[in-house]
Amino acid sequence: MLETRDLILDKAGFSDWKKMYHNVWSSPECARYMAWQLTTSEDEARARMRRTLEYQKSHDAYFVYLRSTGSPIGFAGVERISPSQYGETGICLGDGYRGKDYGKQVLQCLLAYCREEPGAKEFIYTAREENEASKRLALAMGLSYVSSEVKTDIRDGRAFTLVKYRLDLQKESTG
Numbered sequence: 001m002l003e004t005r006d007l008i009l010d011k012a013g014f015s016d017w018k019k020m021y022h023n024v025w026s027s028p029e030c031a032r033y034m035a036w037q038l039t040t041s042e043d044e045a046r047a048r049m050r051r052t053l054e055y056q057k058s059h060d061a062y063f064v065y066l067r068s069t070g071s072p073i074g075f076a077g078v079e080r081i082s083p084s085q086y087g088e089t090g091i092c093l094g095d096g097y098r099g100k101d102y103g104k105q106v107l108q109c110l111l112a113y114c115r116e117e118p119g120a121k122e123f124i125y126t127a128r129e130e131n132e133a134s135k136r137l138a139l140a141m142g143l144s145y146v147s148s149e150v151k152t153d154i155r156d157g158r159a160f161t162l163v164k165y166r167l168d169l170q171k172e173s174t175g
Helices: 014-025 042-057 102-115 132-140
Strands: 007-010 060-066 072-082 085-093 122-128 144-152 159-168
Touching: 007 102, 014 042, 014 072, 042 060, 060 085, 060 102, 072 102, 085 102, 102 122, 102 132, 122 132, 132 159
Parallel strands: 085 122
Antiparallel strands: 007 060, 060 072, 072 085, 122 159, 144 159
């Protein structure tokens, strides 16, 4: 479990399926910059939760819970890319929970987690070029632009530009 002032990042519980369905998985805005399809029914949401629980057993992937209510409002995760390099695997906050400093708290938390990992030296963060909020977050947290690359969206085959940022984990963040 990871904690911030307003949030708790923790493994999911099956009972969270309904709130995640309503807060995140059924939202076109949440899916807009992500690589997943909308969940369109409660049956699909329960199945998605079963897959999520299985995935979280072997990955550093978490639900983001609002500390004041315990409600799941999003998800976030990191992965080891190489022995010294970590990267985020997505940060997604539900409708009504963006623009409240929660994204910054989540990223600070993930960076702190990675800094504690033996041998961790570099953190990689990516965002779709059109995701202005995500790019602002990266820069506000002291990450530096590295490169841009044209990718293909697995959902619809359309091209998009992925912007890559990095942070030296051995230096203190300015965020």
